[in-house]
Amino acid sequence: MDTLNGSNDPCHTEHMMRTLTLTLASFLSLASFAQAPTIAWDAPVDCNAPAQGMLRPRIALNASGAPVVLWGASGPARNYVAIGSGTGFTSAMEVSTPGCVPAVADWMGSSIAAVGNTVWVVMKATPEETKPVYARRSDDGGSTWGDTMRVDPFDGLVSRFPTIALSDPDLPVVQYMQFDGGWNGARQVVTHMMGGAFMSPVQISTPYAPGEVCDCCPNQIMVQDNKAVALYRNAGSNIRVIWGATSLDGGMTFPVGNEVDATGWVLNACPSSGPDGYLAGDSVRYVWMSGASNGTKVHIGTALAADLSTGTQRFVMPGEASGVQQNFPRIAGVGDTLGVVWEQYTNGARDIFFSWSVSGVNGLSAAEIVNVDLTGSQRTPDIAYADGAFHIVWGEAGTNQVRYRRAVIQSGVGIDDATASDTHFRFDPTDNSVVLSGGSWTSAEVFDAQGKLVHAATVRNDRVKLRDLPQAIHVLRVRGPGDRIAEWRFFNR
Secondary structure (H helix, E strand, C coil): CCCCCCCCCHHHHHHHHHHHHHHHHHHHHHCCCCCCCEEEECCCEECCCHHHCCEEEEEEECCCCCEEEEEEECCCCEEEEEEECCCCECCCEECCECCECECCCCCCCCEEEEECCEEEEEEEECCCCCCCEEEEEECCCCCCCCCCEECCCCCCCEEEEEEEECCCCCCCEEEEEEEEHHHEEEEEEEEEEECCEECCCEECCCCCCCCCECCCCCCEEEEECCEEEEEEEECHHHECCEEEEEECCCCCCCCEEEECCCCCCECCCCCCCCCEEEEECCEEEEEEEECCCCCCEEEEEEEECCCCCEEEEEECCCCCCCCCEEEEEEEEEECCEEEEEEEEEECCEEEEEEEEECCCHHHCCCCEECCCCCCCEEEEEEEEEECCEEEEEEEECCCCEEEEEEEEEECCCCCCHHHHCCCEEEEECCCCEEEEECCCCCEEEEEECCCEEEEEEECECCEEECCCCCCCEEEEEEEEHHHEEEEEEEECC
16 A cells, blocks of 8 residues: 555655644644534436336446446346446446346346456346246456356256345355245245356255245345355245345355244235345344335344344334335445435335435434435335445336436544544554554544545454555544544545
8 A cells, every 4th residue: 555654665654654643633633523424416317228128227336336237128028237437327238138038027027246347147037937047247347248057957946036146256146936836835045156057056945934935025145255144035824024044155055044024014915025135244234125014114124144133123214104105125235334225105106215324224314315306106226335335226117217326425524532532543554554542443434535435444453454545635434332433634645
């Protein structure tokens, strides 16, 4: 990192330490408060032409942070992908093929995931009773795509609702629903890739969840290193609640399963709505819709990934009227920074709403409407998060288009003297880290001068490892127990 010290010259390092100290001292004398971060919105952007459909868009981010958006179209059924350029999107390209017509609708469809510039899509071919699940891979950020490959084996069983996740470009994990002939025996399974081919699927709802799974409800797989958590909605005795299963070997086995939804929703019908989540260290944060009380509402919860023992479970937006219907929630985040989007139906209008937090599930903000320029016919949103920005997509039925909008976290510049007066800040050029003393700190964030989050890290052994940063003024914020926060401004050379 050519930043705080600039070189390995000890004289230069000593000069930089004096410069840094003066910068900190002048900052501390000017600021005596800590401001909560805010959100800055970009204008909405169209991802496609109106004739290319808008069914159930999904989003991933490639190595440059550009959004790669996947969606479905009907008549004939197709899947398209477009890549964001900062000011717009590339022309849509079809990723389905004539021999593999995908199953698409406004409530279910295909899935996308990315690590670096490797992007995978997974799709279910039609007719669903006889055709397979198949996948395609791009190694240039979504610009070109390889051949289709079959995901489910030639086992005579029926498959549907595939979702995909990966933490290694060569090791995607796919969750899908499996049936016996005649759509009987609905259950959830997971397959992982090894040696360039997908392995035989393993059962994840059996033997944990009672009865059959909800046969019209999509699922969601999450992966972080060797850890995988699969979420789905069960239907045993018409109890339509969310269950999960955990793997600690990359999806090869799932020895743990548990119910992660305490709402107890009883419904003798099919809600056609599934869960979503992300992994944050030892925890999984997840969202789902339940109609157990106060109408259909979006809920958020936490659980330990290892055994799926649950923690917080709450409404995303407590106190909403029973006549407000919420559905199709999605969540994305890193650590305690997270955002939730959902479709909300009120007084005949469907719109996309968003809530976010930098302090975990209990710190969610008041809801904001995302689709500010077109209202009333919005559908099935999705969300991705990286580097201090939320990337949101949704379908706009009125114009038959997929729409995209970015929300950037803006940091207040300031410091609470009461929390930082006993804390010391020192740069160690030997390993490009900041050494903290005089306090107990657990996490750290670095913001640029415009308040954009550019780096997040865990404090280990009182050190914050920094990555390469541009030559500019930055703010380092550290957090500790009891909502303690301290900040310093430094100039990066």
